[in-house]
Amino acid sequence: SHAAISDVLAGKHQVDQQITLKGWVRTVRSNPNFAFINLHDGSCFDPIQIVADNKLSNYAEVCKLTTSCSLSVTGKLVESLGKGQSFEIQAESIEIIGLVEDPDTYPMAPKRHSVEYLREHAHLRPRTNMIGAVTRVRNCLAQAIHRYFHENGFQWIATPIITASDCEGAGEMFRVSTLDMVNPPLKEDGKVDFAEDFFGKEAFLTVSGQLNVETYACALSKVYTFGPTFRAENSNTSRHLAEFWMVEPELAFADLADVASCAENMLKYVFKAVLAERMDDLEFFDLRIQKGLIERLKTLSEQEFVRMDYTDAIEILKNCGQKFEFPVEWGIDLSSEHERYLAEKHVGGPVILQNYPKDIKAFYMRLNDDNKTVAAMDVLAPGIGEIIGGSQREDRLDVLDERMIEVGLSPNDYYWYRDLRRYGSVPHGGFGLGFERLVAYVTGMQNVRDVIPFPRTPKSATF
Numbered sequence: 001s002h003a004a005i006s007d008v009l010a011g012k013h014q015v016d017q018q019i020t021l022k023g024w025v026r027t028v029r030s031n032p033n034f035a036f037i038n039l040h041d042g043s044c045f046d047p048i049q050i051v052a053d054n055k056l057s058n059y060a061e062v063c064k065l066t067t068s069c070s071l072s073v074t075g076k077l078v079e080s081l082g083k084g085q086s087f088e089i090q091a092e093s094i095e096i097i098g099l100v101e102d103p104d105t106y107p108m109a110p111k112r113h114s115v116e117y118l119r120e121h122a123h124l125r126p127r128t129n130m131i132g133a134v135t136r137v138r139n140c141l142a143q144a145i146h147r148y149f150h151e152n153g154f155q156w157i158a159t160p161i162i163t164a165s166d167c168e169g170a171g172e173m174f175r176v177s178t179l180d181m182v183n184p185p186l187k188e189d190g191k192v193d194f195a196e197d198f199f200g201k202e203a204f205l206t207v208s209g210q211l212n213v214e215t216y217a218c219a220l221s222k223v224y225t226f227g228p229t230f231r232a233e234n235s236n237t238s239r240h241l242a243e244f245w246m247v248e249p250e251l252a253f254a255d256l257a258d259v260a261s262c263a264e265n266m267l268k269y270v271f272k273a274v275l276a277e278r279m280d281d282l283e284f285f286d287l288r289i290q291k292g293l294i295e296r297l298k299t300l301s302e303q304e305f306v307r308m309d310y311t312d313a314i315e316i317l318k319n320c321g322q323k324f325e326f327p328v329e330w331g332i333d334l335s336s337e338h339e340r341y342l343a344e345k346h347v348g349g350p351v352i353l354q355n356y357p358k359d360i361k362a363f364y365m366r367l368n369d370d371n372k373t374v375a376a377m378d379v380l381a382p383g384i385g386e387i388i389g390g391s392q393r394e395d396r397l398d399v400l401d402e403r404m405i406e407v408g409l410s411p412n413d414y415y416w417y418r419d420l421r422r423y424g425s426v427p428h429g430g431f432g433l434g435f436e437r438l439v440a441y442v443t444g445m446q447n448v449r450d451v452i453p454f455p456r457t458p459k460s461a462t463f
């Protein structure tokens, strides 16, 4: 068996003992006597140095190795005298497992590639320093999120990906159908007859697991769902994906303040986790992608998040003297320029914005006593804008019905959702964290397309 380079560099293996490592060549330097190979296996940011001398039977071939050739190296683990490296391997044998066919045309040659170029090579980009680092941070964040909820008594609920309900009411759902779309079965009125479809009715990919997870919150108290969600919104921006992952906790016996605290505590927990576990990758992002990133994460994981009412935010935006592309007045849905102004210029950190006008928010949010606003909250982050959207839910059946009718939903279609309000209704609420936006925020990466392995965006679903 072979060792992980992360364990070797962390000092978990005995010095002066024989060890086997398997991985890919990053770089090779050689002279007639010695070859120095940087070998990586993706387990950590740094490669390990392999020193080979010309007594190796295949020394000539070793000198000709190029980036991404795969190797099995057996040799002695020694402390390194070189700067910046704790350990290295004095090779006793190097088995060349796979050569790179044509090094001159290999698309991931060791130089800086643009993110656009890397997206076009989504199958090879995990081999780069940058995507490797993103991948490890993404994993660390996902594990930390599960750990946070587990430690705080939440149950993880698998909500369905195929659904009949449009949670956000934005009409941005991808249809799931087995009908022949060229010659679909038609009803008498000439419309497509979805009774003939696989599910006997219209079905879609979910935009959010919230409505389903509410049913479990109203029985198990503290729950969450964490899975893929889909939105057919035609937004070609650096923060929108057609397929993204969402973390959605839902708490029973909770009001808006409880929901906001949960969001703040969870974020701080995961910031601390990534600082504790992935400093190697964070150092790369700090150096190459965003200066001051590590300091910012440290501050964020300690400092209290500012809370602000939507109405106050509108006043701030109106009076700040900044020219916005979209004009500001009470009732508007904030654009990313507004969100970023509040977080970046006004607060200088994340801000929890609360109590939005009901007309720009979804039907399920609890109506406030002013009858104009709902108990909604968004977490806005510098550099990216909204990373979390949540609310206290409408737990009063009559108010919920009124709202559904107002926005054109049929209460009958949501009988199961209404039942939660009929049988032992409780104040409850939760939020949705856009996981890719979190990863982008933590790494400083500018575009969510570069923090998910295979991005799905308008006119693009290759690989």
Ligand code: 4AD
Pocket: 167, 168, 207, 208, 209, 210, 231, 233, 239, 240, 241, 242, 244, 246, 248, 249, 386, 387, 388, 389, 390, 391, 430, 431, 432, 433, 434, 435, 436, 437, 448
């Ligand atoms: O604000 P949204 O639409 O809220 C909901 O879906 C609620 N049902 C969540 C809940 O209360 N359980 O979406 C939540 C978050 C946003 O704040 C954003 O971070 C992310 O999901 N998001 C997207 N991320 C990437 N690409 C998109 N197209 C996104 N749309 C929303």
Ligand code: MG
Pocket: 378, 386, 388, 389
């Ligand atoms: Mg939102």
